[in-house]
Amino acid sequence: MPALDVAGEFETIERLLRPLAHPEWGRGLQDDVAVLPSRPGYDLVLTKDAIVEGVHFLPDDPLETVAKKLLRVNLSDLAAKGAEPFGYLLACHWSDRCGWPEREAFAAGLAEDQRLFNVFLLGGDTVKTPGPASFSLTALGWVPAGSAVSRAGAQPGDLVFVTGTIGDGFLGLKAARGELSLDAERIDFLVDHYRSPMPRLDFADTVRTLATAAADVSDGLVADLAHVAKASGVGVDLNLAVLPLSLAAQAWFEGRVDPQAALADLATGGDDYQIVFTAHPRHEEPLRREAERRLLRLTRVGEVTPGFGLRATYGGELVALSKGGWTHG
Amino acid sequence: MPALDVAGEFETIERLLRPLAHPEWGRGLQDDVAVLPSRPGYDLVLTKDAIVEGVHFLPDDPLETVAKKLLRVNLSDLAAKGAEPFGYLLACHWSDRCGWPEREAFAAGLAEDQRLFNVFLLGGDTVKTPGPASFSLTALGWVPAGSAVSRAGAQPGDLVFVTGTIGDGFLGLKAARGELSLDAERIDFLVDHYRSPMPRLDFADTVRTLATAAADVSDGLVADLAHVAKASGVGVDLNLAVLPLSLAAQAWFEGRVDPQAALADLATGGDDYQIVFTAHPRHEEPLRREAERRLLRLTRVGEVTPGFGLRATYGGELVALSKGGWTHG
Numbered sequence: 001m002p003a004l005d006v007a008g009e010f011e012t013i014e015r016l017l018r019p020l021a022h023p024e025w026g027r028g029l030q031d032d033v034a035v036l037p038s039r040p041g042y043d044l045v046l047t048k049d050a051i052v053e054g055v056h057f058l059p060d061d062p063l064e065t066v067a068k069k070l071l072r073v074n075l076s077d078l079a080a081k082g083a084e085p086f087g088y089l090l091a092c093h094w095s096d097r098c099g100w101p102e103r104e105a106f107a108a109g110l111a112e113d114q115r116l117f118n119v120f121l122l123g124g125d126t127v128k129t130p131g132p133a134s135f136s137l138t139a140l141g142w143v144p145a146g147s148a149v150s151r152a153g154a155q156p157g158d159l160v161f162v163t164g165t166i167g168d169g170f171l172g173l174k175a176a177r178g179e180l181s182l183d184a185e186r187i188d189f190l191v192d193h194y195r196s197p198m199p200r201l202d203f204a205d206t207v208r209t210l211a212t213a214a215a216d217v218s219d220g221l222v223a224d225l226a227h228v229a230k231a232s233g234v235g236v237d238l239n240l241a242v243l244p245l246s247l248a249a250q251a252w253f254e255g256r257v258d259p260q261a262a263l264a265d266l267a268t269g270g271d272d273y274q275i276v277f278t279a280h281p282r283h284e285e286p287l288r289r290e291a292e293r294r295l296l297r298l299t300r301v302g303e304v305t306p307g308f309g310l311r312a313t314y315g316g317e318l319v320a321l322s323k324g325g326w327t328h329g
Numbered sequence: 330m331p332a333l334d335v336a337g338e339f340e341t342i343e344r345l346l347r348p349l350a351h352p353e354w355g356r357g358l359q360d361d362v363a364v365l366p367s368r369p370g371y372d373l374v375l376t377k378d379a380i381v382e383g384v385h386f387l388p389d390d391p392l393e394t395v396a397k398k399l400l401r402v403n404l405s406d407l408a409a410k411g412a413e414p415f416g417y418l419l420a421c422h423w424s425d426r427c428g429w430p431e432r433e434a435f436a437a438g439l440a441e442d443q444r445l446f447n448v449f450l451l452g453g454d455t456v457k458t459p460g461p462a463s464f465s466l467t468a469l470g471w472v473p474a475g476s477a478v479s480r481a482g483a484q485p486g487d488l489v490f491v492t493g494t495i496g497d498g499f500l501g502l503k504a505a506r507g508e509l510s511l512d513a514e515r516i517d518f519l520v521d522h523y524r525s526p527m528p529r530l531d532f533a534d535t536v537r538t539l540a541t542a543a544a545d546v547s548d549g550l551v552a553d554l555a556h557v558a559k560a561s562g563v564g565v566d567l568n569l570a571v572l573p574l575s576l577a578a579q580a581w582f583e584g585r586v587d588p589q590a591a592l593a594d595l596a597t598g599g600d601d602y603q604i605v606f607t608a609h610p611r612h613e614e615p616l617r618r619e620a621e622r623r624l625l626r627l628t629r630v631g632e633v634t635p636g637f638g639l640r641a642t643y644g645g646e647l648v649a650l651s652k653g654g655w656t657h658g
Binding site: 027030031032033034035036037038039040041042043044045046047048049050051052054055056077078080081083089090091092093095122123124125127128129130131132134136138143145148150151152215216218227230231 | 356359360361362363364365366367368370371372373374375376377378379380381383384385406407409412418419420422424451452454456457458459460461463465467472474477479481544545547556559560
């Protein structure tokens with residue numbers, strides 16, 4: 001597509017993006033397409049997420065971490081399906097504030113994450129927008145044929161697990177906005193998590209082999225688990241009292257007057273990029289061993305029921321959660 | 330990703346996009362990913378283009394044709410590589426003006442084109458932006474393994490051909506902006522072309538089997554042919570005097586005082602979505618037969634030389650074309 005500043009976009013591709021190209025399939029970004037050979041025995045897993053300045057990232061977030069967040073939220077989707085990522089296509093809609101230093105920072109963030117996650121750029125588009133910057137990314141990964149985990153496999157009697165900690169996304173946004181009063185180290189941890197969440201690719205293999213259903217926690221533990229329940233045609237009981245909290249979240253939690261409301265906030269806040277999944281009880285022990293081997297926190301937060309929808313409790317008491325937030329039960 | 334108006338986006342997916350989903354690989358858009366089985370013997374061809382309101386489409390363009398344009402400019406990239414499209418992922422960054430009627434029109438445009446081109450929605454994301462609307466699309470197609478045409482295969486002695494007519498994109502933008510004085514039928518033709526260009530999928534097979542290099546004409550015939558020359562390490566002589574013009578473009582051309590300047594405008598204007606390609610002279614006859622069989626105009630517009638870069642002539646005289654436009658030679 002022709003753009004207003006063709007030279008700038010050509011140069012962006014030439015100088016900043018070409019070094020990121022997949023050595024073979026990206027065609028050096030000199031073509032309009034990427035060409036991928038077939039990989040018999042494997043399925044290709046694709047996902048595409050978009051982020052917008054002022055909606056999914058803050059106007060003063062460094063472009064380096066914006067790039068990382070964009071890539072990582074997509075890798076998180078692949079991890080939750082048990083897929084191993086290998087590449088991505090990228091669309092940059094640069095705003096006026098995206099000059100060369102910002103574009104260089106964006107590319108540097110991608111370069112660092114490409115090394116970390118062993119993925120390469122396959123192609124895409126770079127255009128200007130008169131509005132706020134926005135970006136979208138299509139991430140690609142492989143799974144052995146037929147083994148991609150879906151949202152739809154949960155069975156009554158399965159247990160519900162979540163990796164890592166929940167609520168750091170919710171608190172990270174508050175921290176990045178300067179709305180939290182915690183000590184500096186905890187603020188830094190939360191802002192880092194908000195800006196560059198870590199996709200749980202280290203647990204993708206385990207999820208693929210042992211989970212009956214899985215999703216990444218992007219919309220919030222409650223919403224994502226409700227999606228699993230709906231797709232699987234089952235109910236889920238979620239125990240908010242055992243929600244795994246980071247030290248920073250724990251510190252915030254201890255300052256709250258209403259623990260139930262606080263936990264509901266953390267469970268509905270989103271942006272955690274952990275994996276929530278269901279598994280047969282006989283797999284609890286192997287799951288715990290795998291988590292331990294990877295030094296990864298794994299928490300059993302509930303169970304699958306023959307019912308319908310998500311039911312959250314705290315201390316045996318029902319907590320009514322509305323779509324956008326929560327209300328006491 | 331959580332969005333400002335989660336309900337609206339969920340509903341958009343549920344009501345408008347789910348009916349467009351690939352019957353199998355799109356997982357009913359109920360998952361975060363699409364899962365594609367391997368197709369041994371075929372390569373997967375991927376491309377991703379983005380469009381922004383006020384840059385690539387006009388604020389008063391109907392959303393139905395915006396959706397079609399978005400899909401078609403991507404299908405055009407696949408056609409030029411000889412690929413057969415089957416699906417796409419979509420990111421919608423809706424502006425405030427995108428209420429239900431606009432979103433419905435957008436989905437209706439996609440639905441119509443899905444039937445026309447036999448493609449299905451595989452997944453994607455729908456978010457709100459406080460700025461102008463923008464969209465990006467990742468299109469996927471198949472080619473028999475190893476047969477995707479690249480930009481890099483042109484050889485000295487090859488002939489240069491272009492499908493259809495050139496300049497309707499340049500004039501279409503002017504027509505859509507109300508800047509042209511032609512009769513109503515011709516204005517309608519040009520505006521239609523600008524809003525819903527027709528990707529040359531009907532010639533993709535022929536290009537795949539007979540072309541040495543190819544690109545779609547999106548940035549302008551001159552720019553896209555220059556890309557082919559650069560990627561192939563050859564020169565190209567382009568004869569502007571034989572530029573194929575539509576009746577509407579012909580009518581506009583006849584009103585110009587400087588024919589050379591007028592042709593340079595048409596050849597650098599972009600948004601034509603034809604295929605420009607190179608082929609060995611022995612394939613000229615088969616190419617002409619294939620074009621005739623498809624009632625498609627095919628014009629020999631130049632030849633490949635051992636030189637470097639693109640050299641445009643008019644009546645034997647050299648025409649100097651600058652990057653953004655042109656100057657007399």
